[in-house]
Amino acid sequence: MPELPEVQTVVDGIKSYLEGRVIQKVVVRQHQLRWPIDVNLAHELVGLHIDKVWRRAKYLIFCLGEGTLLIHLGMSGRLQIVSDNAPLKKHDHVDLHFSSDKILRYTDPRRFGAMLWTKAPLHQHPLLKMLGPEPLGPEFTPNYLYHRLQGRAAAIKCLLMNAQIVVGVGNIYAAEALFQARIHPAKPANLVTKEQCSHLVLAVQKVLMAAIAKGGTTLKDFINGEGNPGYFTQQLQVYGRAGMPCFQCKYTLSNMKLGQRSTVFCPHCQPA
DNA sequence: AGAGGTACCTGGCAGC
């Protein structure tokens, strides 16, 4: 499942190939993603030059001169550079062709992803303008987090996953960061202390950077088109380990639902 | 405005 580290890995992997190329042809086999792909997408994109490929939150952003292609991988999306005669699989929804024998292929079994074309300035785009700071950027500081949590009674984990507070922290990394910071996931956000905010900011950055470092491994699979979903799993301390002993204290890890999401934590290391 | 719930979708798995 693509979280921020994997999206970053995808960007790092494809940008050097894509930047400077001109889109020659677009094939859309499945329009029904999270939002339907514009029926004119192919018509709009053909002939455009890819100036820049970058990431904001979990969105991949292709700057194409007169407009922008926004791609979200949702839960199960993949972007691969493959040979133009690579065999077509069931959920290969979109291909971008260039003046070479390689294509960019978008695959997404669960179709929670999105591919949107916009000519509006990016800072005004409704999907981007409400986003909080990047977790690895200079704005995400203990002070910032502490102030954003004031007056909020919701569980800290829910706010950590709220993209208006900070982007890119999904269910896995929220659980891992709270464990590292030794904060109970259900703790009301306004009761999290300044000191805990310091630990939490560091923990979020640490788990994300560790995963990005591991993403290098994923990158190979990604380029080879083999796909290995097991990345980073060896390093997970709590996620997916409910009922198993805590690596730190051997206490049995608990599971609870917060915001409809399963949340694993250690009742001993993360006291209420 | 904030909090909680729902919808979208499919593969994988448990239980019958």
Place this chain on the structure above:
DNA sequence: TGCTGCCAGGTACCTC
């Protein structure tokens, strides 16, 4: 074996 039902996940949108 085959069916049913639940779960996982990100995020916009709806309701209270």
